[in-house]
Amino acid sequence: MSCYYRQYEDTTVTIPKYSVESSAGITYYDIKVRVGNVDWFVERRYRDFAQLHDKLVEDISISKKLLPPKKLVGNKQPAFLEQRREQLETYLQELLIYFRNELPRTLAEFLDFNKYDIIYLLQDLAKLFHESGDALLSAKKEYSFSALEIYAISERLTLPCPPSNEQGGKFDFSHVLDFSTQLESLVVTPVKDNATFVQDYNTVDVPIGRSNIIPNRLSFNLNAFRNVRTLKFSALSTENIVDIELLKPTLQTICVHNTTITHINQVLLCDNLHKNCDVPSLLPDPAASNSEDALLNTDAWNELTELDLTGNLLTQIDGSVRTAPKLRRLILEQNRIRTIQNLAELPHLQLLSLSGNLIADCVDWHLCMGNLVTLKLAQNKIKSISGLRKLLSLVNLDLSCNLIEELDEVDNVANLPLLETLCLTGNPLAGSVDYRPRVLARFHERAAEISLDNEPGTQQELDTALVLSALLKSKQRQQNK
Amino acid sequence: MDVKLHKMRGVVNKLYERIDYLIENCPNMTAAPYNYNYIFKYIIIGDMGVGKSCLLHQFTEKKFMANCPHTIGVEFGTRIIEVDDKKIKLQIWDTAGQERFRAVTRSYYRGAAGALMVYDITRRSTYNHLSSWLTDTRNLTNPSTVIFLIGNKSDLESTREVTYEEAKEFADENGLMFLEASAMTGQNVEEAFLETARKIYQNIQEGRLDLNASESGVQHRPSQPSRPSLSSEATHAKDQCSC
Numbered sequence: 048m049s050c051y052y053r054q055y056e057d058t059t060v061t062i063p064k065y066s067v068e069s070s071a072g073i074t075y076y077d078i079k080v081r082v083g084n085v086d087w088f089v090e091r092r093y094r095d096f097a098q099l100h101d102k103l104v105e106d107i108s109i110s111k112k113l114l115p116p117k118k119l120v121g122n123k124q125p126a127f128l129e130q131r132r133e134q135l136e137t138y139l140q141e142l143l144i145y146f147r148n149e150l151p152r153t154l155a156e157f158l159d160f161n162k163y164d165i166i167y168l169l170q171d172l173a174k175l176f177h178e179s180g181d182a183l184l185s186a187k188k189e190y191s192f193s194a195l196e197i198y199a200i201s202e203r204l205t206l207p208c209p210p211s212n213e214q215g216g217k218f219d220f221s222h223v224l225d226f227s228t229q230l231e232s233l234v235v236t237p238v239k240d241n242a243t244f245v246q247d248y249n250t251v252d253v254p255i256g257r258s259n260i261i262p263n264r265l266s267f268n269l270n271a272f273r274n275v276r277t278l279k280f281s282a283l284s285t286e287n288i289v290d291i292e293l294l295k296p297t298l299q300t301i302c303v304h305n306t307t308i309t310h311i312n313q314v315l316l317c318d319n320l321h322k323n324c325d326v327p328s329l330l331p332d333p334a335a336s337n338s339e340d341a342l343l344n345t346d347a348w349n350e351l352t353e354l355d356l357t358g359n360l361l362t363q364i365d366g367s368v369r370t371a372p373k374l375r376r377l378i379l380e381q382n383r384i385r386t387i388q389n390l391a392e393l394p395h396l397q398l399l400s401l402s403g404n405l406i407a408d409c410v411d412w413h414l415c416m417g418n419l420v421t422l423k424l425a426q427n428k429i430k431s432i433s434g435l436r437k438l439l440s441l442v443n444l445d446l447s448c449n450l451i452e453e454l455d456e457v458d459n460v461a462n463l464p465l466l467e468t469l470c471l472t473g474n475p476l477a478g479s480v481d482y483r484p485r486v487l488a489r490f491h492e493r494a495a496e497i498s499l500d501n502e503p504g505t506q507q508e509l510d511t512a513l514v515l516s517a518l519l520k521s522k523q524r525q526q527n528k
Numbered sequence: 529m530d531v532k533l534h535k536m537r538g539v540v541n542k543l544y545e546r547i548d549y550l551i552e553n554c555p556n557m558t559a560a561p562y563n564y565n566y567i568f569k570y571i572i573i574g575d576m577g578v579g580k581s582c583l584l585h586q587f588t589e590k591k592f593m594a595n596c597p598h599t600i601g602v603e604f605g606t607r608i609i610e611v612d613d614k615k616i617k618l619q620i621w622d623t624a625g626q627e628r629f630r631a632v633t634r635s636y637y638r639g640a641a642g643a644l645m646v647y648d649i650t651r652r653s654t655y656n657h658l659s660s661w662l663t664d665t666r667n668l669t670n671p672s673t674v675i676f677l678i679g680n681k682s683d684l685e686s687t688r689e690v691t692y693e694e695a696k697e698f699a700d701e702n703g704l705m706f707l708e709a710s711a712m713t714g715q716n717v718e719e720a721f722l723e724t725a726r727k728i729y730q731n732i733q734e735g736r737l738d739l740n741a742s743e744s745g746v747q748h749r750p751s752q753p754s755r756p757s758l759s760s761e762a763t764h765a766k767d768q769c770s771c
Contacts, residue, residue, distance in 0.1 A: 181563070205601030207631035216747065221569070221619050224604035270603060292597055 048198055048260055049082035049164045052208050055148045058082045060158065062136040065128055074128060076135055080158050087258035089159045093117075096135060102153045109145065114138055152218075163258050165199040166208065170218040172196060176226040177217045189232035193239040194262035194283055195255060200227065201267035224271055232277040233269070237262035263287065269294055276300065284308055285317040292318070295348055302355040309360045312367035315348065346370055352395075357381050364388050379404065380423075390415045402426050402445070409434035424449065425470070432459050441466055447500075448473035454485055461489040468498045484508045488515035537735030544739070544748060564608050564615040568728055569745040570721075571636055573661055574646035575654040576625035579680040582711035583646065584622045587721050592712045599624040601632045609722060611729045618725065637668035641737075641745030642676065642724040649679045649708060652689040662702060670744065672737045674727045678720050679708040 051058060058081065065076045076096075078089045100114040115134035121127060142154060150160060152170070160167040176183075183190060203220060238255055254261050262283060268290035269275070277300040284306050303314050312319075353376040354368075361382035368374065369392045377396060381403040390396060396416055400423035407428040412435055421443040422435075429449040435441070436459040444460060451474040460466060471477050471486065477500075479485070487494040487504045494504060494512045504512060545565075572580045581603060585593040588605040603622040608615055621640070623633040637643070643665050647654040658677070665675055677699045679690065692708055699706035705723060709716035731737040732746065739748050 204603070205629070205632060207635040221604070221621075225606055225619060228604055228606055268600075270600070273603075273605075290597075 048168075048195055048202070048265060049085040049160075050166070050202065050206070051082050051150070051160065051164050052148065052166050052206060054083040058143065060136075060139045060143055062132050062139070065132050067123070067128075072123065074123075076132060078139065078158065080160075080163075082164065085163065085258065085260060087159060087163050087256065087260075089157075089257070091157065093131070093135075095157065096138070099153060099157045103142075103151065106153065107151060109142075113141060159256075162256060163195075163260060165202050165206070168196065168199050169203055169220055169223055172199075173218050173220055173222040177219070177222040180222060180226040184226065184229055187232075188230060189234060189277070190226075190230055191234035191236060191239065194235060194237050194265050194267075194287065195260065196239075197235055197269070198265040198267045200224075200271050201269070204271065227271045228273055230272055230275055232279070233272050233275045234279045234281065235283055236281045237283050273297075278302070279304075281305055285314045288317045290318050295346075297350055298348060299350050300353040300355070301351065302353075302357075304355075304358045306359050308356075309362055310365050310367070311354075311356065311361065312365050314354075314356065315367040315370050319346075347372065349373065352376065354378070364390065368393060387412065387415060394418065397421065399423070411437075413437035413439070425473075432456050435460055436462070439463060439465070443468045445470040446474065447471065450474065451476050454479070454489075457486050457489045461491075467496065468501070470500055472500045481511065484511035485515060487512035488519060491516045491520070534735040537738060538733060539735070541732050541735060541739055564617040565749060566614065566616045566729075566732075567747040567749065568616055568618050568641045568725060569639060570618055570620040570642040570644060570724070571640040572620065572622045572644045572646060573633065573665065574625060575648070575651075575657050575661075576627075578625065578646045578648040578651075578654050579711045580625060580644075580646050581622050583644070583678065583680060583709070583717055583720075584620055586711045586714050586717045588620075590714065592714070598626065599629075601629060602636060607721075609725055611722070611725050614729070616725055616729070618721065634664065634668060637665065639743045639745045640669050640673055641728050642674045643669060644676050644678055644720065644724065645704070646678045646680050647690070647695075648681050649690045649695075650681055650684050650687040655679075655690045655695065658698065662704075670741075672731055672744065674724050674731070675702075675704045676720055676724045677704045677706040678716075679706075680711055682708040682715060683710040683713050 060081075061079050062076050063079055065074055067074050073092055075090045075092055078091060080087055080089065096114060097117070100111075103109050104111050115131060115138065118127070139158075143150075146154065150158075150167070152167075155161055155164070155167045155170075161171045162168065200223060252261055252263060264287075266287055266289045269278075269288060270290065270293055273293055274297070275294060276298060278294070278298060279302040281303075282305045285301075285303055285308070301314060308314065348371040350373065351371040352373055354371065354374060355376070355378040357378055357380040359382055361379060361384055363384060364379070364387055366389050368377070368389050372393065373395050374393050375395050376398040377390075377393070378398070378400045380400050384401060384404040385406060386408075387401070387406075390399070391414070394417065396419060398421040399416065399419055400421075402423045402425040404427055406424065407430070409424075409429060409432060416438070418440050419438055420440060422438070422441060423443075423445040425445045426448045429446065430451060432446065432451065433456070435444070441460075441463050442465050444463075444466060445468075447470040451471065454476060456476070457471075460469065469486075476482065483499060483504065486499060487497060487508060488511075490497050490512075494516070495509055497504070572584060574580055576598070581596050581599050582593055584603070584605045585591065585596070588607050599622060601624060605620045605622065606617060607620075608617045610616070621636045623629070623636060645658065645661050645665065647658055649655075662675070665673070677695065679692070679695050695708075696706055698704075705727065707716045707720050707723070709720055711717060728737070728746065732739065737744055737746060739746060
């Protein structure tokens with residue numbers, strides 16, 4: 048992202064070429080703006096130049112003769128257009144020398160500085176929040192920023208550039224900060240209002256507009272958002288955050304979707320350089336001295352209760368989840384996880400969703416999680432659920448679209464005392480004759496309390512289940528003898 | 529001449545308020561949806577580590593922030609307070625104390641209505657630097673800016689290096705308001721921010737501050753239309769309204 052305020056001496060404007068649109072016969076001049084390492088292109092026709100010039104003459108009274116004059120006849124000839132390209136280039140260069148370190152808004156907008164430059168982009172944002180910030184906040188305490196905007200805010204805080212009071216102060220940076228400090232839910236995407244970015248995370252290296260700015264390479268801090276409770280990143284890695292320390296004590300929900308992150312530590316330890324070191328246990332340890340406790344707590348997410356990392360490339364649940372000891376909901380849908388680890392130190396965990404992963408076995412899961420209420424394992428590769436037989440607190444279990452074949456597998460969860468909903472649809476077993484009554488029969492006298500595949504058993508099914516259950520019991524008794 | 533001007537301004541400022549009041553209570557006119565009447569801009573300055581960010585945090589969140597990181601550039605906080613039944617939004621710029629950010633800090637003085645100058649009562653060096661902070665403030669703000677001196681960390685009585693009397697004398701000599709406060713216990717923090725606001729408000733009432741000057745650090749806004757009230761005063765105002 049460009050910073051004209053700092054680099055106006057290293058700024059050039061050129062018009063490398065023009066192009067004639069054949070159908071309408073309009074000539075466009077392709078303007079290249081370069082500020083330091085950042086450059087971008089803007090397409091403008093002569094009419095736009097004339098409009099800009101009129102405004103500048105009116106507002107700032109620059110010389111009227113500066114712009115090359117209009118030509119009515121023969122204005123399509125290549126030689127003429129080439130000459131005009133040169134003249135317009137000179138015109139822009141003269142304007143830039145004339146205005147030096149502060150561009151007037153009209154010129155900044157003409158050259159798209161308000162799309163790519165820190166100061167001018169924030170002026171746009173300030174104007175928006177000045178006019179409708181309060182309305183936005185009262186309607187919904189959530190707002191979506193582009194990576195570029197977040198970067199601009201974070202950089203702007205270190206610029207020795209005073210808030211401007213120009214034009215009644217509507218471009219004043221304090222409006223932006225005023226808004227951001229009140230925001231409760233912050234959404235960050237690579238580009239604003241662009242649905243394709245959210246869909247496809249291979250586009251993360253695509254530059255913004257016609258510039259060479261790549262959203263995924265902008266690093267920023269979130270110090271301006273000190274009251275945020277919910278943080279949502281979409282198609283943008285949280286590793287772009289260089290400092291999140293201020294938000295750690297208060298943040299309650301983190302959602303990261305559609306990125307290429309492979310480890311949870313890229314989220315929970317996003318500003319930590321030593322991600323791969325083993326994270327020490329954060330559970331209260333009576334043996335530990337007080338000073339050590341305080342040290343650990345500064346790294347902890349003490350209020351974080353929900354972590355939603357749906358749609359990434361996670362391969363495992365790494366030790367960094369221990370930094371969020373109060374986690375209640377952990378949603379890891381649509382990833383590439385094969386096994387669960389490190390959940391033993393999350394005593395508050397109530398919901399775990401691992402739908403759409405690559406889990407094939409679940410061995411003794413009751414040793415890892417004690418208080419789980421809802422477990423979602425849809426669309427995995429599970430054949431046997433014997434490892435779930437002692438998850439005694441479980442109320443809701445979703446096993447749809449797995450590879451369970453044997454009816455006997457149901458016995459593993461049939462004796463869970465609190466179970467109320469069970470989903471088995473999409474498994475090979477669900478295709479068998481009398482599937483529903485036969486599954487319900489396994490619950491014996493609790494059959495009526497169970498909702499199977501989102502509906503409770505009908506009277507007919509329950510009657511059949513009762514008969515089957517009696518048969519099963521007598522069979523068992525015989526075996527015991 | 530100056531006195532007359534001040535009086536005139538005071539009258540004009542009061543008229544503004546009257547107009548607001550009428551707009552608020554007039555059913556046919558729609559006012560902009562602001563829930564405050566004024567914005568005051570504050571700046572907090574002082575040496576590194578005196579507790580500027582902690583004071584701000586204590587004031588906006590009513591909590592003490594242990595392990596507060598060094599401020600990089602500037603930070604920002606807001607809170608709506610009430611002075612004389614007027615809702616005032618404080619926009620507070622919290623600056624970095626480190627020397628390397630001095631240019632950034634300096635750029636925020638302009639247009640501040642209140643400046644909170646902070647030193648640490650347990651470190652004499654931070655007190656000794658006050659005169660240079662004061663020079664900066666006087667040079668870069670306007671004459672009507674209210675300067676409030678805060679001796680922070682008053683909870684650390686045992687390691688005190690600057691006495692209350694000494695600082696009070698310095699404040700009186702330079703015409704500053706003064707309190708000792710503690711960002712940790714919260715003692716006197718509210719008072720310091722509120723006293724400053726009261727003083728600024730008083731300046732507005734007395735016309736010492738020109739609301740229309742862009743650098744005054746005060747913005748005036750008509751407040752949100754209040755719910756229809758049945759008080760006699762409100763109905764009286766409605767009767768007067770010609771629309």
